[in-house]
Every structure is written in structure tokens, then in C-alpha cells.
Amino acid sequence: MKVSFQALARHLDLAGVTAERVAEVLPMLGLEVESVTTFGLAPLPLVVVGEITSFVPHPKADRLSVCVVDVGDGAPRQIVCGAKNFKAGDRVPVALPGTRMPGGFEIKVSKLRDVDSAGMMCSSEELGLGKGEDGLLILTPRQPVLGTPLNALYGAPDTVLEISVTPNRGDCLGIRGVARDLAAALGLTLKPLTVKTAAGLAGAPSAADAVKFVRASSEFCPYYTLRTLKNVQVGPSPAWLRRDLEAAGLRPINIVVDITNWVLLELGQPLHAFDAQKVSEGIEARPAREGEQIVLLDGKQVKLEPGVCVIADAQRPLVVAGVMGGVDAGVTDATTEVLLEAAWFRPGEIRRVARRLGVSTDSSHRFARDVDPAGVELASRLATDLLVELAGAQVVGPAIAVGQPPRADVTIELPAGYVTAKLGTPVADADVSAAFARLGFTVKLSATGFSVLVPSFRSDVTRPIDLVEEFIRIHGTDKVPAGRPIAPLPGDEDALTSVFTREVSARLVGAGFTECCHYSLRDAAELERTLGADQAALVAMDNPLTAEQTHLRASLVPGLAGALALNLSVHADPRGLFEVGTVFRPQADGTVREFLSVAFAIVAEPVTRSWKSREAFDALRAKRLLQDAAALAGVTAVRLSFAAAHGGLWQADHAAALVDRGRAAEGACGVLDLRWTRSLGLKSSVIAGEVCFPRSAFAEARKIPRFEAFSSFPPVTKDVAVIVPVGVAAAEVESRVRQGAAKAAGKEFALESVNCFDVFTGPGLPDGHGSLAFEIRWRHAARTLTDEETNQALGVVIATLEKGTGWTVRR
Amino acid sequence: MQPQLAQLVAAATQEAVAVATRAELEAFKARVVGPNGSLTQVMKGMATLSKEERPVVGKLINEAKKSIEEILAALLVKVENAEIAAALGAAVDPTLPSPDAPAGSLHPLSRTRERILASFRKLGFVVADGPEVETEWHCFDALNTPADHPARDMQDTLYMPKAFRSADAPRKADEAILLRTHTSSVQVRAMLSRQPPFRIVAPGRCFRRDAVDATHSANFHQVEGLWIDRHVTLADLRGVLDFFVKETFGADAEIRLRPSFFPFTEPSFEMDLRSPNLGRLSNRWLEIMGCGLVDPKVLELCGLDPDEWSGLAFGLGLERIAMLIHGIDDIRHFYNNDTRFLRQFA
Structure with missing residues (x-):
């Protein structure tokens, strides 16, 4: 809301208080000042009245004129000018060299296309007076004296503060509300508001009224008042009224509309004026009926939703209550009889209707934030004063009121010591009472503390805690010292998701990966690639903003692949990239589950050339990183197995899906689908990995490992090479080796490890076969194993491998 | 005898020059001292000498033996050096660059997050979390946000369709499921699941239906x-925030609490920060975070x-803090993932 300094000065004596001070004080009251601007002509001592005595076209520029300008100092000067709207003899504002214009631009003696120019003739806009006519501001009709400073022709400038009012402070959507807070903060007294029109309301129209009935039958309009004013002369408003409206950013229309707007700005109470002659019989605030329509003032024809509160006459709806008037009964220059409405509408409903209609008006904005029911009549009387004074209106009697003000002042019992307890620093009772009194609250000391009467204009203050906020606003938050030192609470630990995120990130950073951060919201094509079309539909949003951000991400890999492509396109070596974040995956039961995911991606071929080549990153290195990441989440390698990944993001035969026997982790690693990554502009293949965990995987605290004793005797190692048909998974063979080796050890000694150390296909083996060699290591806890024992054990392994498999152990 | 020994030592010295390998060394050794x-x-000839001759000749032999041992020791060093050189290959030029990629780096948002969490941990706050897709109840109702509050508007908040069911945030009744607009929903989850007293700090991703520009981001x-x-108390709030700001922005940073409004706190404040170390944003009040005492209605x-x-x-907004700390002027940098940006904060 725009509030000018002069407007505030109507309500409190601001002598000795600068606009800058006001702009410092208001934010600390909770009234954020978004901008401070000058309204009217800023002090510009070097801008004076000059006369264009003659002018010729600029020799080098069609659009410019070279003018001779007399500013009354006996030394006519040459000024180059781009405007066209003047003639010789016109008087215009001239900014002499040295002037700093309101936009910050400094006027200097200069050359414009090789022609000397000693100053600038100004337009309305250049002077900060708003958008006027095109070209120079022509002062000729005012007949000003040459050389007069322009400021002498204009009033003193005003300062306009644009205030951002929080939703709880409807009272500050009127200048008087802001002034009240300011007065409280500065210790000033709010000037009383004097209204001449008599108070008092009638229950029904009299013969003198322009309507036969006034009714309110909508639940959204508990209180409605209407007043008849006769002999109104509609015309333009006086200069001061227009100025006040313009300072607040409103456009003057006619005296009646301007007065209703002026009162709205002043008190925050919206009013509406009808042309009485266009109103059929009477006025009723009623629910809209099925099929009713209205043409609003903005020209839009809208179908009224049945039940919406409208202000109607005997025949048709005239206004969407509290939101916007219609064209049918508006005040025009021909109007002579005015019906002035002042009412209270339910805030929630006004908010709903305005949003539904897609409009926000000065009126709906205020009604939506709960205007003061006690201010309804006052606003009507203040507007009446002005209509009488400025438009010659004649009052025929009291306003007709239907219903009751829905809220009254409230009394809050504030226990003694409550404010101190909430602030954590002692405050004197007298300070508490004084702060409330300054806000216009009535304070009485009661047996248990304070009894505070809060006027109805502060609908946000209803509880003791609200009074604490009021106190601290006025008392000043800077008076609250920083509190006691605090000690940690024992037993509390960080969420394991956070611990995991930290640890896995450190692991990947150590492996040379750079962390990325991508948007969670992705497009349909990406999700269809990741999940397939059916599943993708399950993570689509209801109201996406753009076509690129329609779905929740199900994988971090597409983002990383995109980042690789982006970096290569800008000639930056991306090296390895990783990301840790939430992904969303449809589950078998139809729900969508959140997973904490870790993913990485790297181009297989190094981007930067090196004098010494290193082994390329491959799918199995990705597997190692994945296993390490899983281990950090408590998913140990023994729980994991890997099977061929198919479809989606991954390249067939070159990627593996991760299977967790504990059914927690999901993931995959290997080469990304080559057609896809090529379509992203990536020439080399991309190796990636992703492992993700449901939130439940982090629910239990990690177990602290227990020490296990180990043998001090040497191990025995035996090698075994197995010839198997191509296509038999290494894990299957290894599993059999383990099985046999464990069986051989029995309870007597222990299998320590099985390690695949050779994979071979080629000459010497039967067609379609390959060989896998494993090193088996056994150890006894209490002695050295004998040759006999280990040879026997190897025999068991060989038998296990060959029995029923068709495999052969090389001997 | 003396000339014979002198000749022997001279011959060995000459022969030693040609010894290069361990095998040659062994052969040489055999030829002289085998x-x-x-x-x-x-030495065997000593036996034939008289008692008087023995000490003189013995001395001569010892001298020759010592010379031979020195030759052998020198040869052993020479051979070992040759072996080591063969095992290691050519000398390394230590001024060559390492062909290996350097360590990676954390995202500036992660670094900033960890820095913030570390300062709150010192005050006994522990990290908590909650789902990103939330029920409207957790995100708004439980936080005392009126049913018709604009924040709930379809214009401003991203919703999931009616049929959507979240495994992590099951509906309480038939309320909408949405992408959380603030991490305040974690407050609700903490109050419902923990036994007070407790102190939590919850970092997390939030969403608003905003078009992306220099200061706005969809998440x-x-x-x-x-x-x-x-x-x-309010004094506690001031103490906690004052500590955080000094930890994060340095001891000469100061704060002020400016009254404001949030449905879930009463009284409510915007915390402003002023610091001399923020580049062109130095020495002016900057809005950093919303805060306040938990509204009794929310507790209930x-x-x-x-x-x-x-x-x-x-x-507080993580992006905002990271932008202030590092002097970043456009929020989109965080999500573009250009490594020329990401690696600046390693």
C-alpha cells in the first residue's frame, strides 16, 4: 500500500520527523517499506522557466532541433532538443548544466551530433511528474516569468512509502491504521477524526430516501448500510483530492468515485456509490441466483456462481459484493442522486470470490483482510461530509442499516508475568500498560494481571500471546538480550539420512566426482524413459507450471547425463558427476515411495588428454562405487546381487540391476543406453550408477560392530579353475565354489575368502566355453592346516563344482 | 710374496671393472676368494712359511684381503644399484603433472548446508527430516494456516492428483497431497513423533509454483x-540466531528481529542480517529468515x-545464504551444473 508522508501528517503531528525516519520506524513495527519515492516535483534549483525564442532543424539529424532559449539571464543559450510539440515563443522547463535529474542523470554542457547544447528542456516524465503529454512540458498557458525556478510553480514534493502489509494487519490498509502504529512507536498522539455528519442509523428507508427497501439476506453480508444523497453535482475533484489519490497510485475519475476512494485509502473501509435513478426500487445484499450474469466495470461479463453475495436491486445484480461493481448502476456525470453503501462482508468469502473471478481490487483486498465493523458507519459519515462539502450533496436522513456489526471489541485477560515469561527478560508492568495504551487498547489492572480491551479494528489480537507480539513491536525487539547458553540434549542423534548423505558424498568426492544439484521436476519424456509410460503417469503432478516440469523425478541419472552433455558443450571437462537427493518411485501396492538416491555418471573416454593414460572407468568400477555407497547405508555386500539390467536408462548387456535381499535398496550400474546418450550429444559412452534407499532403511540406529578374534596361524591357499559354457554367470560359479569350500571346512576350520583371479576365453578351451579361476583361502583358528586336509578340501570343492553341472575343473 | 700379492690385487681391481651383474659378481668372487x-x-701357501716369515707375510695377506673385500663391497653396491635401476625403470620427472583426476567437490548448497548444520549442532540441535511430498494437513492445517490462505492456492503450490497415494505421507483424511512449500512440515512431524524437550534442524527441498528467474526457482x-x-523465550530465539549468524558470517555480523507475520508463530519476525563482509551487500540490513515463537495453536x-x-x-533459505556467502548473483547457477561454477567452491 502506498502511503504518503503528507497523508500521515493529517493524522499525527510529524513536526521534526522526517520521511526517512518514518521509513526506518515502520519496518520495525512489522510494516515493511518496499520503496520510498518522491511524489511531485523534487527540489531542482537549476531547473528554470525558459522561452524558446527560435529554432532551426539540426543540420545532421532530422529528429533534432537546435533551439535558442532565453532563461531571463540576458544570455540566450543554444539547446539541442528532440521533442516536436513546441513552437517559437513557448515557455518550457529548462534544466541548466549541473542539474541532477530525478533519474540520477546529470546535465552537462555537451555536443549533440557536433552541435553545442547548454542544458536540456524537459518533459513531465523527465522531471518525475509522471507521464504527461508527449514531448516537452509546455508551461506557456501558465504565463510564468522567465528564469523562475520550476519549484516555485509547483507545491512542495511529498514522499510516498510503499508498504507491504502482512495479511494479519487489515487495519494498516488504511492510512489512519499506519498512522496509529507510527504514533505508538514515536510516542505521538493520533489526532481525533472530526466528522460533521451526525451519527445514528435508521432501520428502514423513510419517504425521503431514494429506495423503498434495504435488505441483507446473504450469510456473507451480516451488516449493510446505505445512505441517500440528493442534488449531487458530479464533476472533477479538486486538486488536493486528485493529488492525494495520485500519490496513492489511484486515477481520479469523478468527485463521487474519488471521495469513496479517498475514504477507502484514509480508513481502509471500501465504499460503493450507486446512481439512485438507475436502481429499481431498493437494494438487497443477497445470494446470486442460478443463471444470473453481470457486466463488471472492467468490461468483463461474468456468470455469477449461485450463492455468491451480490448487491442487487429489485431486478438484477448490480455489484459482486465487496469485489467489483457492475456497469449498470454506476455513477456518471449525469448522476444527481447517490446511494452510498458501507458494509462488512465475510473475509474468507470475499477472498474466494475475488480469486475465482481472477480479480483483486482495492475493495476486495481490504474486505478479504477483515475491515473494522465499527468503522463502517464512520466511513459512511466521512464520505458524506465530503460529498456535502465538495459536491453540494444534500443529506436526507440517517443511513439505513440492516444486520449488526459482526465483531465488537474484545477483552483479553493477560496474566501477570506472562510477557516477561515469553520474552525471557523482565519487563515492568508500567511499560506493558503504556505500550498497549499507545496502540489504542484500554488497559485495566486486574487481580491476576491485566485486562486489555482491544478495539475491533485489531481483529488479529485475540489471545495473550498476540498481546506479547503487540508489546514487543512497540517496546522494540532490540531490547531483548540474547538468551542463556544451552547445552546439548543427551541421546539425540542426527537423522541417518543426513549422516549417510554426508558420508556417501565424501566417498564420491574422494573418488573424484563433482556434486550436482538438479531440479526434482522433470518432463514426461524423461519419466517415460525411466519408468515406462504406465508408471510415469503415477508421478505426474496435477497442476504443473510448465511442460518441462510435469513429473517428479524417479532417477537422478537423467539429470547427470544432461549435465555431462552440457559441460562438454561448453568445453568444460565434467570428469565424474554425482548427486544425492530424493527420487519418487511407484510401488507394487500402487503407492509412490520416496527414496534417498545416490547416483554418479562419467564419460568412458577421458575428455582431457594426458601424457600418461590411465585405465578407463568401466561398469565394474561403477559396481564397486555402488557397493561402497550401499555399505554406507548399512546394506552390506552379502545382501546384494547383480543381474542383467534391461531397458529404460541402461544399455542391454552392459549394465546390471542391483538386487537387495533385504528388499530395501534399488539400483543399477553400467553403460547408459547408447542411443539415448548419443541423442544428448554425448559421443563417448557414459558409465553411471545409482542406488537408492527408502526412508525406512534409515529408521534404525546403526549397530556398533563387535570385535571378532582372528587366527594367528597362516592360511592355506588353493586355486581352482572351472570351464563353464559362455553365459553362465560368474556369481553362480563363485557361489558353488563358496558352497563347496565352506562344506569342506565344516566346523573344523574356516573358509576365509574366495577370490576370482582369472577369466579366460580362447584357445585351449572347448568351443563356447570359458574358464574362471578362483583362489580359495582356508585357515584354522588354532593350528596350521596340513597338506592332507587342504587337498581333501579341494577335492570337495571340485566335486561340488562338477556334480550335476556339466562343468569341468581343470586339473 | 709381496709382488705376487700386489699383482693379485691389481688384477682383481682390473677385472672388477667388467663386473655388472650379480652372476658376474658371484663368478668374480669365486675366482678370487672361492x-x-x-x-x-x-693363503694356503702360508703353511710352508717359517715362523719368522709368517707375521710379515700374514700382514701382507691381510692387507690384500682387505683390499679385495673393499672391491667386493663396492661391486655389491654397483650391482644392487643396477638391479634397482632395472626394477624401477627410468627416473621420474617430479615436475610432470599427475595424470590422475583431482578429488571432486561438494555442491555449494551442500557445503553451505553442512556449515549451517554444524553451527546448530553446537547448540544441541540434531538433524531431522521429512518427506518432500506431503499432506496438506502437515504442510498447512497443522501449521495454523487458514483453509483459504493464498499459499494453498493452485496458482502457487504444486499438487499431486487425487488418485496419488504417498507411501511416506499417508493422508489423515481426504486432504490433498502436495509438494511441500516449506520445511516447516518437518516441525509438525517432529512434534508428533518426538518427546520434548528436543531441538531439531531440518534441511530439505521445497517447491513453489514459480517461474524460474534470477531469484526464483521451482525447487x-x-x-x-x-x-x-x-x-x-524470545531471548532464547535471539540467542540461537545471534550464535548462528556469528558462526556463519563472522563475529562482526549483527542481527535484528523485525516484526512480521506467519500463521505458525506468534510473535513472528523477519530476521535481518548486517555484515561488513558481504561485498556490495555489506553494511545493510538483509532479510535472511522468518522466525518466532511457536504459536500455541500449532502446539495444540x-x-x-x-x-x-x-x-x-x-x-531460512539455503540458496539465499549460499548466495550471500559466496557472492553468487543468480539462483539458476545452482541448478545449471556447469562444472566451471561447481568447482569454484571446492
């Missing part, structure tokens, strides 16, 4: 704080008795 070696032969990150205890909605328990809460 059972049939030249020196051994001379962004917040760090939420909540302290529930008996008698938590989350099952805590407001007469017994009280709390303070705050929420």
Missing part, C-alpha cells in the same frame, strides 16, 4: 529449526499442551 680362488691359493532448499522445551494441533510446552522456530 675355495680355488687366487687369494685362497696364496529450492530451506533449513528449518525447532526447539520445544519448557519456557522457551500437534498434540502438545501449550500451557506446559513452548517453542521457537525459524526457517
Whole structure:
């Protein structure tokens, strides 16, 4: 809301208080000042009245004129000018060299296309007076004296503060509300508001009224008042009224509309004026009926939703209550009889209707934030004063009121010591009472503390805690010292998701990966690639903003692949990239589950050339990183197995899906689908990995490992090479080796490890076969194993491998 | 005898020059000091000498033996050096660059997050979390946000379709499921699941239906704080925030609490920061976070008795803090993932 300094000065004596001070004080009251601007002509001592005595076209520029300008100092000067709207003899504002214009631009003696120019003739806009006519501001009709400073022709400038009012402070959507807070903060007294029109309301129209009935039958309009004013002369408003409206950013229309707007700005109470002659019989605030329509003032024809509160006459709806008037009964220059409405509408409903209609008006904005029911009549009387004074209106009697003000002042019992307890620093009772009194609250000391009467204009203050906020606003938050030192609470630990995120990130950073951060919201094509079309539909949003951000991400890999492509396109070596974040995956039961995911991606071929080549990153290195990441989440390698990944993001035969026997982790690693990554502009293949965990995987605290004793005797190692048909998974063979080796050890000694150390296909083996060699290591806890024992054990392994498999152990 | 020994040593010295390998060394050794070696032969001749001659000749032989041992020792060093050189290959030029990629780096948002969390940990706050897709109840109702509050509008908040069911945030009744607009929903989850007193800090991703520009992003990150205890006061809030700001922005940073409004705190404040070390944003008040005392209504909605328990809460924007700390001027940098940006903060 725009509030000018002069407007505030109507309500409190601001002598000795600068606009800058006001702009410092208001934010600390909770009234954020978004901008401070000058309204009217800023002090510009070097801008004076000059006369264009003659002018010729600029020799080098069609659009410019070279003018001779007399500013009354006996030394006519040459000024180059781009405007066209003047003639010789016109008087215009001239900014002499040295002037700093309101936009910050400094006027200097200069050359414009090789022609000397000693100053600038100004337009309305250049002077900060708003958008006027095109070209120079022509002062000729005012007949000003040459050389007069322009400021002498204009009033003193005003300062306009644009205030951002929080939703709880409807009272500050009127200048008087802001002034009240300011007065409280500065210790000033709010000037009383004097209204001449008599108070008092009638229950029904009299013969003198322009309507036969006034009714309110909508639940959204508990209180409605209407007043008849006769002999109104509609015309333009006086200069001061227009100025006040313009300072607040409103456009003057006619005296009646301007007065209703002026009162709205002043008190925050919206009013509406009808042309009485266009109103059929009477006025009723009623629910809209099925099929009713209205043409609003903005020209839009809208179908009224049945039940919406409208202000109607005997025949048709005239206004969407509290939101916007219609064209049918508006005040025009021909109007002579005015019906002035002042009412209270339910805030929630006004908010709903305005949003539904897609409009926000000065009126709906205020009604939506709960205007003061006690201010309804006052606003009507203040507007009446002005209509009488400025438009010659004649009052025929009291306003007709239907219903009751829905809220009254409230009394809050504030226990003694409550404010101190909430602030954590002692405050004197007298300070508490004084702060409330300054806000216009009535304070009485009661047996248990304070009894505070809060006027109805502060609908946000209803509880003791609200009074604490009021106190601290006025008392000043800077008076609250920083509190006691605090000690940690024992037993509390960080969420394991956070611990995991930290640890896995450190692991990947150590492996040379750079962390990325991508948007969670992705497009349909990406999700269809990741999940397939059916599943993708399950993570689509209801109201996406753009076509690129329609779905929740199900994988971090597409983002990383995109980042690789982006970096290569800008000639930056991306090296390895990783990301840790939430992904969303449809589950078998139809729900969508959140997973904490870790993913990485790297181009297989190094981007930067090196004098010494290193082994390329491959799918199995990705597997190692994945296993390490899983281990950090408590998913140990023994729980994991890997099977061929198919479809989606991954390249067939070159990627593996991760299977967790504990059914927690999901993931995959290997080469990304080559057609896809090529379509992203990536020439080399991309190796990636992703492992993700449901939130439940982090629910239990990690177990602290227990020490296990180990043998001090040497191990025995035996090698075994197995010839198997191509296509038999290494894990299957290894599993059999383990099985046999464990069986051989029995309870007597222990299998320590099985390690695949050779994979071979080629000459010497039967067609379609390959060989896998494993090193088996056994150890006894209490002695050295004998040759006999280990040879026997190897025999068991060989038998296990060959029995029923068709495999052969090389001997 | 003397000339014979002198000749023997001279011959060995000459022969030694040609020894290069361990095998040659062994052969040479055998030729001189082996059972049939030249020196051994001379030593054997001692037996034929008279008592008077022995000490003189013995001395001569010892001198020759010493010379031979020195030759052998020198040869051993020479051979070992040759072997080591063969095993290691050519010398390394230590001025060559390492062909290996350097360590990676954390995202500036992660670094900033960890820095913020570290400062709150010192005050006994522990990290908590909650789902990103939330029920409307957790995101709005339980936080005392009116049913018709504009924040709930389809214009501003991203919703999931009616049929959507979240495994992590099951509906309480038939309320909408949405992408959380703030991490304040974690406050609600903490109050419902933890026994006070507790202090939590919850970093996380939030969403608003905003078009992307230099200061807006469809998703962004917040760090939420909540302290529930008996008698938590405004002084405590000031103490916690003052500590955080000095930890994060240096001891000469100062704060002010500017009254404001949030449905879930009363009184509510915007915390402004002023610091001399923020480049062109130095020495002016900058809005950093919203904070306040937990509204009694929120405590009640989350099952805590407001007469017994009280709390303070705050929420700050991670991007905003990272931008201030590092002087970043466009929020989109965080999500573009250009490594020329990402690696600046390693």
C-alpha cells in the first residue's frame, strides 16, 4: 500500500520527523517499506522557466532541433532538443548544466551530433511528474516569468512509502491504521477524526430516501448500510483530492468515485456509490441466483456462481459484493442522486470470490483482510461530509442499516508475568500498560494481571500471546538480550539420512566426482524413459507450471547425463558427476515411495588428454562405487546381487540391476543406453550408477560392530579353475565354489575368502566355453592346516563344482 | 710374496671393472676368494712359511684381503644399484603433472548446508527430516494456516492428483497431497513423533509454483529449526540466531528481529542480517529468515499442551545464504551444473 508522508501528517503531528525516519520506524513495527519515492516535483534549483525564442532543424539529424532559449539571464543559450510539440515563443522547463535529474542523470554542457547544447528542456516524465503529454512540458498557458525556478510553480514534493502489509494487519490498509502504529512507536498522539455528519442509523428507508427497501439476506453480508444523497453535482475533484489519490497510485475519475476512494485509502473501509435513478426500487445484499450474469466495470461479463453475495436491486445484480461493481448502476456525470453503501462482508468469502473471478481490487483486498465493523458507519459519515462539502450533496436522513456489526471489541485477560515469561527478560508492568495504551487498547489492572480491551479494528489480537507480539513491536525487539547458553540434549542423534548423505558424498568426492544439484521436476519424456509410460503417469503432478516440469523425478541419472552433455558443450571437462537427493518411485501396492538416491555418471573416454593414460572407468568400477555407497547405508555386500539390467536408462548387456535381499535398496550400474546418450550429444559412452534407499532403511540406529578374534596361524591357499559354457554367470560359479569350500571346512576350520583371479576365453578351451579361476583361502583358528586336509578340501570343492553341472575343473 | 700379492690385487681391481651383474659378481668372487680362488691359493701357501716369515707375510695377506673385500663391497653396491635401476625403470620427472583426476567437490548448497548444520549442532540441535511430498494437513492445517490462505492456492503450490497415494505421507483424511512449500512440515512431524524437550534442524527441498528467474526457482532448499522445551523465550530465539549468524558470517555480523507475520508463530519476525563482509551487500540490513515463537495453536494441533510446552522456530533459505556467502548473483547457477561454477567452491 502506498502511503504518503503528507497523508500521515493529517493524522499525527510529524513536526521534526522526517520521511526517512518514518521509513526506518515502520519496518520495525512489522510494516515493511518496499520503496520510498518522491511524489511531485523534487527540489531542482537549476531547473528554470525558459522561452524558446527560435529554432532551426539540426543540420545532421532530422529528429533534432537546435533551439535558442532565453532563461531571463540576458544570455540566450543554444539547446539541442528532440521533442516536436513546441513552437517559437513557448515557455518550457529548462534544466541548466549541473542539474541532477530525478533519474540520477546529470546535465552537462555537451555536443549533440557536433552541435553545442547548454542544458536540456524537459518533459513531465523527465522531471518525475509522471507521464504527461508527449514531448516537452509546455508551461506557456501558465504565463510564468522567465528564469523562475520550476519549484516555485509547483507545491512542495511529498514522499510516498510503499508498504507491504502482512495479511494479519487489515487495519494498516488504511492510512489512519499506519498512522496509529507510527504514533505508538514515536510516542505521538493520533489526532481525533472530526466528522460533521451526525451519527445514528435508521432501520428502514423513510419517504425521503431514494429506495423503498434495504435488505441483507446473504450469510456473507451480516451488516449493510446505505445512505441517500440528493442534488449531487458530479464533476472533477479538486486538486488536493486528485493529488492525494495520485500519490496513492489511484486515477481520479469523478468527485463521487474519488471521495469513496479517498475514504477507502484514509480508513481502509471500501465504499460503493450507486446512481439512485438507475436502481429499481431498493437494494438487497443477497445470494446470486442460478443463471444470473453481470457486466463488471472492467468490461468483463461474468456468470455469477449461485450463492455468491451480490448487491442487487429489485431486478438484477448490480455489484459482486465487496469485489467489483457492475456497469449498470454506476455513477456518471449525469448522476444527481447517490446511494452510498458501507458494509462488512465475510473475509474468507470475499477472498474466494475475488480469486475465482481472477480479480483483486482495492475493495476486495481490504474486505478479504477483515475491515473494522465499527468503522463502517464512520466511513459512511466521512464520505458524506465530503460529498456535502465538495459536491453540494444534500443529506436526507440517517443511513439505513440492516444486520449488526459482526465483531465488537474484545477483552483479553493477560496474566501477570506472562510477557516477561515469553520474552525471557523482565519487563515492568508500567511499560506493558503504556505500550498497549499507545496502540489504542484500554488497559485495566486486574487481580491476576491485566485486562486489555482491544478495539475491533485489531481483529488479529485475540489471545495473550498476540498481546506479547503487540508489546514487543512497540517496546522494540532490540531490547531483548540474547538468551542463556544451552547445552546439548543427551541421546539425540542426527537423522541417518543426513549422516549417510554426508558420508556417501565424501566417498564420491574422494573418488573424484563433482556434486550436482538438479531440479526434482522433470518432463514426461524423461519419466517415460525411466519408468515406462504406465508408471510415469503415477508421478505426474496435477497442476504443473510448465511442460518441462510435469513429473517428479524417479532417477537422478537423467539429470547427470544432461549435465555431462552440457559441460562438454561448453568445453568444460565434467570428469565424474554425482548427486544425492530424493527420487519418487511407484510401488507394487500402487503407492509412490520416496527414496534417498545416490547416483554418479562419467564419460568412458577421458575428455582431457594426458601424457600418461590411465585405465578407463568401466561398469565394474561403477559396481564397486555402488557397493561402497550401499555399505554406507548399512546394506552390506552379502545382501546384494547383480543381474542383467534391461531397458529404460541402461544399455542391454552392459549394465546390471542391483538386487537387495533385504528388499530395501534399488539400483543399477553400467553403460547408459547408447542411443539415448548419443541423442544428448554425448559421443563417448557414459558409465553411471545409482542406488537408492527408502526412508525406512534409515529408521534404525546403526549397530556398533563387535570385535571378532582372528587366527594367528597362516592360511592355506588353493586355486581352482572351472570351464563353464559362455553365459553362465560368474556369481553362480563363485557361489558353488563358496558352497563347496565352506562344506569342506565344516566346523573344523574356516573358509576365509574366495577370490576370482582369472577369466579366460580362447584357445585351449572347448568351443563356447570359458574358464574362471578362483583362489580359495582356508585357515584354522588354532593350528596350521596340513597338506592332507587342504587337498581333501579341494577335492570337495571340485566335486561340488562338477556334480550335476556339466562343468569341468581343470586339473 | 709381496709382488705376487700386489699383482693379485691389481688384477682383481682390473677385472672388477667388467663386473655388472650379480652372476658376474658371484663368478668374480669365486675366482678370487672361492675355495680355488687366487687369494685362497696364496693363503694356503702360508703353511710352508717359517715362523719368522709368517707375521710379515700374514700382514701382507691381510692387507690384500682387505683390499679385495673393499672391491667386493663396492661391486655389491654397483650391482644392487643396477638391479634397482632395472626394477624401477627410468627416473621420474617430479615436475610432470599427475595424470590422475583431482578429488571432486561438494555442491555449494551442500557445503553451505553442512556449515549451517554444524553451527546448530553446537547448540544441541540434531538433524531431522521429512518427506518432500506431503499432506496438506502437515504442510498447512497443522501449521495454523487458514483453509483459504493464498499459499494453498493452485496458482502457487504444486499438487499431486487425487488418485496419488504417498507411501511416506499417508493422508489423515481426504486432504490433498502436495509438494511441500516449506520445511516447516518437518516441525509438525517432529512434534508428533518426538518427546520434548528436543531441538531439531531440518534441511530439505521445497517447491513453489514459480517461474524460474534470477531469484526464483521451482525447487529450492530451506533449513528449518525447532526447539520445544519448557519456557522457551524470545531471548532464547535471539540467542540461537545471534550464535548462528556469528558462526556463519563472522563475529562482526549483527542481527535484528523485525516484526512480521506467519500463521505458525506468534510473535513472528523477519530476521535481518548486517555484515561488513558481504561485498556490495555489506553494511545493510538483509532479510535472511522468518522466525518466532511457536504459536500455541500449532502446539495444540500437534498434540502438545501449550500451557506446559513452548517453542521457537525459524526457517531460512539455503540458496539465499549460499548466495550471500559466496557472492553468487543468480539462483539458476545452482541448478545449471556447469562444472566451471561447481568447482569454484571446492
